[in-house]
Amino acid sequence: MCSLGDPPMKCTHVVTDQFSGFVCGSRRPDGCIVCGSPALYLCDWKVGRGKTCDRRLCDQHRFQPSPSKDLCPAHQDAWKAHPANKGNDVGINGDLFVRPSVAEPEALPGAAP
Numbered sequence: 410m411c412s413l414g415d416p417p418m419k420c421t422h423v424v425t426d427q428f429s430g431f432v433c434g435s436r437r438p439d440g441c442i443v444c445g446s447p448a449l450y451l452c453d454w455k456v457g458r459g460k461t462c463d464r465r466l467c468d469q470h471r472f473q474p475s476p477s478k479d480l481c482p483a484h485q486d487a488w489k490a491h492p493a494n495k496g497n498d499v500g501i502n503g504d505l506f507v508r509p510s511v512a513e514p515e516a517l518p519g520a521a522p
Contacts, residue, residue, distance in 0.1 A: 423447050425468040441467035442481060454484035 420433040432447065441448045448465030456462055464481040472485035480488055488494055 421447060423449065425449060427468075439465050441465055441470050443467070443470040450479040452481040452484055453478045454480055454487070 420431045423430055423432050439448060440446055442464045444467060446467040446469070448467055450466040450468070450471045452462035452464040452466060452471075454462040462481060462484060464483075466479060466481055470482065471479040472482070472488075473479055474485075474488060474494075
């Protein structure tokens with residue numbers, strides 16, 4: 410328990426290969442959509458109207474096609490299926506997250522509406 414706040418908050422120590430820190434709050438943070446582990450990343454896939462997918466991801470289940478861009482498993486598949494990205498594991502242009510003209514993968518639990 411963290412001594413800050415009234416009532417005291419529960420804190421969780423989170424460690425990834427890039428950093429470590431504490432997540433504190435009055436409620437349990439939402440977990441990764443794949444495994445339920447603490448989610449430190451959100452999917453950056455554009456879904457329209459200036460919004461992104463925002464599915465919660467842990468370090469193990471995020472796909473990072475370019476620096477500071479993370480994708481959930483469904484959007485990783487859509488990204489790899491796009492003709493501009495065939496055979497590439499990392500992004501090669503500035504329009505990586507413009508919604509490609511491929512069918513939207515089925516919704517996953519925890520997806521933002």
